[in-house]
Amino acid sequence: MALDLKKFEARFVEEARDHITRLGDGLDALTHGPSDSENINCIFRSAHTIKGSSRMLKLIPITDTAHHLEDVLGALRDGSLAYSPELGRLLYRGVDGLSALVERLAEGGELPAADVSLCNALAQAAKGESISVQPKISGNSFSSPDIPDILGAQVSDINSMPDLPAPNVESKLKTPDTVRVKMNKLDELIKLMGEVISSHARSRQRLIDIRDIERMDFGAASAAGNASSKLKACLHRFALTLREDVLAQELLMNELHSKALIMRMLPLSIVFEPVGRMVRELADSVGKDVECIVSGSEIELDRQLIDKLSDPVLHLLRNAVDHGIEEPNVRQTAGKLERGRITLSARQDGGWVVIEISDNGGGIPIETVREKAVRKGFLTEEKAAALDEHEVVELIFLPGFSTSPIITDISGRGVGMDVVKRCIVDDLQGVVSVENHPGAGTCFALRLPLSLAMMRVLLVEICGIPFGFSAQYVTELLRIPQSEMLIVAERQVVIIRNEFVPVVTLEDMLHIPPQHVRSPQQRKNHEGLLLLVVRVGNDKLALVVDDLLDEHDMVIKPLPEHMRRLTMVSGMVTTGKNELVDILHVPVLLEMARNARSGALVHRETTAAGGAPLRVLVVDDSLNTREIEKDVLEAHGYLVTLAEDGLDGLRKAQQGDFDAVLTDVEMPNMDGFTLTERLRLDDKYRDKPIIIITSRAKEEDKRRGIQVGADAYIVKGDFDQSNLVDILRNLLG
Amino acid sequence: MQILVVDDDSLACEMTAAVVESVGHDVLLAENAVDAMEKLSAAPGIAMVISDMNMPLVSGIDLFRELRSQGVKLPFILLTGDNPDGLLQEEPTLDGCMTKDFSIEETLPQMIADVMARYAANSGAY
Numbered sequence: 001m002a003l004d005l006k007k008f009e010a011r012f013v014e015e016a017r018d019h020i021t022r023l024g025d026g027l028d029a030l031t032h033g034p035s036d037s038e039n040i041n042c043i044f045r046s047a048h049t050i051k052g053s054s055r056m057l058k059l060i061p062i063t064d065t066a067h068h069l070e071d072v073l074g075a076l077r078d079g080s081l082a083y084s085p086e087l088g089r090l091l092y093r094g095v096d097g098l099s100a101l102v103e104r105l106a107e108g109g110e111l112p113a114a115d116v117s118l119c120n121a122l123a124q125a126a127k128g129e130s131i132s133v134q135p136k137i138s139g140n141s142f143s144s145p146d147i148p149d150i151l152g153a154q155v156s157d158i159n160s161m162p163d164l165p166a167p168n169v170e171s172k173l174k175t176p177d178t179v180r181v182k183m184n185k186l187d188e189l190i191k192l193m194g195e196v197i198s199s200h201a202r203s204r205q206r207l208i209d210i211r212d213i214e215r216m217d218f219g220a221a222s223a224a225g226n227a228s229s230k231l232k233a234c235l236h237r238f239a240l241t242l243r244e245d246v247l248a249q250e251l252l253m254n255e256l257h258s259k260a261l262i263m264r265m266l267p268l269s270i271v272f273e274p275v276g277r278m279v280r281e282l283a284d285s286v287g288k289d290v291e292c293i294v295s296g297s298e299i300e301l302d303r304q305l306i307d308k309l310s311d312p313v314l315h316l317l318r319n320a321v322d323h324g325i326e327e328p329n330v331r332q333t334a335g336k337l338e339r340g341r342i343t344l345s346a347r348q349d350g351g352w353v354v355i356e357i358s359d360n361g362g363g364i365p366i367e368t369v370r371e372k373a374v375r376k377g378f379l380t381e382e383k384a385a386a387l388d389e390h391e392v393v394e395l396i397f398l399p400g401f402s403t404s405p406i407i408t409d410i411s412g413r414g415v416g417m418d419v420v421k422r423c424i425v426d427d428l429q430g431v432v433s434v435e436n437h438p439g440a441g442t443c444f445a446l447r448l449p450l451s452l453a454m455m456r457v458l459l460v461e462i463c464g465i466p467f468g469f470s471a472q473y474v475t476e477l478l479r480i481p482q483s484e485m486l487i488v489a490e491r492q493v494v495i496i497r498n499e500f501v502p503v504v505t506l507e508d509m510l511h512i513p514p515q516h517v518r519s520p521q522q523r524k525n526h527e528g529l530l531l532l533v534v535r536v537g538n539d540k541l542a543l544v545v546d547d548l549l550d551e552h553d554m555v556i557k558p559l560p561e562h563m564r565r566l567t568m569v570s571g572m573v574t575t576g577k578n579e580l581v582d583i584l585h586v587p588v589l590l591e592m593a594r595n596a597r598s599g600a601l602v603h604r605e606t607t608a609a610g611g612a613p614l615r616v617l618v619v620d621d622s623l624n625t626r627e628i629e630k631d632v633l634e635a636h637g638y639l640v641t642l643a644e645d646g647l648d649g650l651r652k653a654q655q656g657d658f659d660a661v662l663t664d665v666e667m668p669n670m671d672g673f674t675l676t677e678r679l680r681l682d683d684k685y686r687d688k689p690i691i692i693i694t695s696r697a698k699e700e701d702k703r704r705g706i707q708v709g710a711d712a713y714i715v716k717g718d719f720d721q722s723n724l725v726d727i728l729r730n731l732l733g
Numbered sequence: 734m735q736i737l738v739v740d741d742d743s744l745a746c747e748m749t750a751a752v753v754e755s756v757g758h759d760v761l762l763a764e765n766a767v768d769a770m771e772k773l774s775a776a777p778g779i780a781m782v783i784s785d786m787n788m789p790l791v792s793g794i795d796l797f798r799e800l801r802s803q804g805v806k807l808p809f810i811l812l813t814g815d816n817p818d819g820l821l822q823e824e825p826t827l828d829g830c831m832t833k834d835f836s837i838e839e840t841l842p843q844m845i846a847d848v849m850a851r852y853a854a855n856s857g858a859y
Contacts, residue, residue, distance in 0.1 A: 041789075045789065049745070053742055053748070
């Protein structure tokens with residue numbers, strides 16, 4: 001016969017488990033209230049049902065066990081048998097035996113024969129024969145030594161059955177809510193998930209295709225009348241259905257994506273937890289007293305990142321202990337607590353996780369680093385002298401650089417900061433930045449994406465070639481009229497919300513061959529310029545692109561081995577049209593833009609009238625604006641010092657002696673108006689030129705600027721380097 | 734032919750139904766005697782009842798007796814988890830009584846055919 005009842009086995013297992021649970025619960029209730037007939041009825045029915053359906057499925061051992069159990073319960077039900085604790089134990093054994101058989105079936109194993117001793121004991125109990133076989137069960141007290149022996153023998157019989165898993169009460173109590181899965185299996189799954197989502201991009205493309213077909217003019221065919229309009233209607237319906245399907249699928253896949261990724265997320269505590277002890281031990285070994293404060297270890301990251309994160313974090317911590325925190329006597333002299341402090345913290349920042357390793361030690365000794373770089377032959381003395389503080393700090397990331405005068409066991413050997421940087425930037429698609437406070441400590445910040453498996457990617461077009469950017473670097477996309485582009489210090493900038501942002505044309509930067517470059521007429525089709533603004537830390541760059549093509553979550557695939565040296569490309573994605581698109585690596589682009597900038601600018605050594613170079617203090621909270629103003633002024637021979645807000649500016653102005661001050665208005669801590677006011681109170685600056693540069697163009701702001709004592713008020717929109725330099729020259733005489 | 738299968742164990746009920754369907758009959762399911770009575774009055778096309786014996790409140794044999802007392806003369810096969818002989822002794826007018834076991838695949842269709850043949854012969858005799 002064609003019918004196969006075997007296919008009901010899975011359902012049987014499910015239902016039998018329910019009944020077994022009910023049996024267990026019922027037996028519990030029985031021990032408390034042996035006379036509850038409704039309860040006895042209920043467990044009788046469960047045993048009966050298991051017997052019935054197992055018999056139909058020819059699961060004889062289960063049928064037999066359930067049958068004997070049912071008989072005992074039946075006898076209990078009709079009152080021919082009285083409940084006793086001994087009987088209760090036997091019934092529990094029966095249910096456990098049943099459960100073991102059902103679980104064996106669930107695992108797909110061959111069922112062993114029913115436990116004969118258990119069945120016999122049940123059969124005897126049902127007939128009330130237990131009294132004759134084991135005369136002491138009902139007659140004597142529970143403490144009788146014979147009974148436990150007899151029951152014990154039954155228990156060990158069950159346990160010694162070679163094919164039957166021993167009924168284990170313990171394992172039933174803690175039903176596992178986790179499953180161990182091999183890492184590589186999970187990786188495969190997530191990789192596959194990525195592929196599925198990539199291939200879904202192709203479905204989206206098909207949707208666009210069908211829309212295009214729909215819009216096609218059927219020309220002569222349309223004259224054919226009915227048939228053609230019917231076809232069109234069909235096509236339209238098809239397109240609509242397809243759209244719904246694609247959208248529905250997209251929802252599901254997005255959920256699949258996030259659920260799959262979560263499976264591989266691990267808390268940072270894996271990396272952070274051992275840190276406290278390790279830092280104390282390291283500190284002990286070098287005779288320092290250091291406490292370590294850890295926070296944010298509950299933040300979760302993709303396991304891929306966690307694995308690779310450990311080494312760089314430990315290296316930075318070692319550095320902090322070894323180079324950062326000073327010797328106790330040095331700290332004492334500096335008026336600090338003898339006990340140094342290292343903080344390791346993590347926090348989420350948009351699509352990033354920021355891990356900070358900071359110490360309250362001596363900070364990176366700028367002059368020592370500068371000297372050492374020269375001594376090691378990394379750069380010439382003149383070049384080293386020209387580097388500002390920030391650039392000097394960047395030197396520590398050069399391969400082969402180590403500032404410790406003696407190579408100690410802890411750091412300065414083997415891996416260096418260059419390895420840390422490579423690991424974070426190249427392997428983990430992250431960013432490293434350093435904040436150095438001489439005398440007060442150093443803070444290394446590692447910005448990492450949450451996961452490497454999938455990334456939000458923006459596809460843009462440049463000269464007809466698509467390029468990708470991972471979205472966490474992109475701050476905005478905006479279109480500006482050509483006229484808003486300014487030329488400052490021989491390069492193009494735009495003002496975005498009170499900040500100068502350098503503009504770079506990607507086709508120049510990437511050296512796209514001229515035959516690809518569209519003629520200007522073609523580009524004029526667009527209104528103005530399309531700018532993709534990217535950011536790493538505080539460094540911004542606006543890239544001129546032709547068009548935004550798409551924005552989606554995509555799997556970024558690594559470059560093949562032979563192309564790995566292309567640092568500008570961090571990977572590739574496949575589009576719906578099955579094209580390969582390069583993902584441009586933003587940190588490298590920023591670096592290239594910076595280098596191009598310093599190369600293009602010839603620092604004019606001609607000093608202002610009088611011989612000695614004039615000193616100018618530039619105060620602005622935007623890094624980009626500061627840098628650009630600095631470039632402009634340095635290009636004209638001024639010596640520039642930068643300050644990042646009003647308070648910093650005031651401090652630096654009081655410490656130093658400047659010939660002029662340039663300040664922004666809106667800044668944290670102290671605004672430009674207040675700064676100007678305060679400087680005017682200082683004898684040193686009563687008569688020095690102070691120039692306010694701001695995007696506030698209102699008349700009342702200008703009046704306020706003059707009121708507080710500024711000599712000039714330049715609106716950034718009208719900014720023009722010659723303007724600024726002319727004003728300065730006029731003011732300085 | 735439309736057959737009503739009555740069993741409170743939904744798994745057993747479906748398995749029985751699968752057997753009945755495999756030989757080309759239509760099946761209606763009821764999960765207890767009360768449900769069965771309702772199905773019977775709602776679907777006049779039912780030509781046979783196959784019921785489990787052991788059900789809560791109203792057993793299979795009680796259902797049979799209730800139907801007969803209401804004048805419902807449909808062929809009635811009783812399925813049981815136990816030995817059928819006792820039940821047949823108790824209620825000899827049952828058209829069929831058999832044990833639910835793995836052989837149900839063969840025995841049930843055979844019994845259905847036998848019972849129907851008997852009814853056909855009887856009706857022919859009248």
